[in-house]
Amino acid sequence: MSIEKTGSAVWQGGLKDGKGSVSTQSGVIQEVPYSFAKRFEGESGSNPEELIGAAHASCYSMALSMVLGEAGLTAERIATEAKVALEEVDGGFAITRIHLSTVASIPGADQAAFKDAAEKAKAGCPVSKLFNAEISLDARLEG
16 A cells, blocks of 8 residues: 655745745645744744654554554553754754653553553654654653
8 A cells, every 4th residue: 555645845035034835735734834033043933843743743643552452452542742853963954863752541551561552653653764863752651
């Protein structure tokens, strides 16, 4: 099976004085503005790193749900945050690490089974497989 989805961006102008917009095929994100100041100077607005973080957090949560299901468990709730680090490296910038934090409420799960499922999901998540960055994880079971 092969599935293709599209994200797109338009950029106008130079690096520091230019501006752009980002959109998704579904239209959920439609011409959301981004710029150098939004990415590097803390100006409010979107940037590639937060979009990568949202994609990774959503993919990881789905992967964890799948692994739990394979173990006969169903989560009431999985909440995941992906913190993406963009750092200056060798005169350029690179995403050097992503830290996943997930909190889940899973009836009947014990800590050992949850931790095992969380690690399997981190390794098996399609977005995790995409990155060469270090990907760390904190996984906490509620209740």
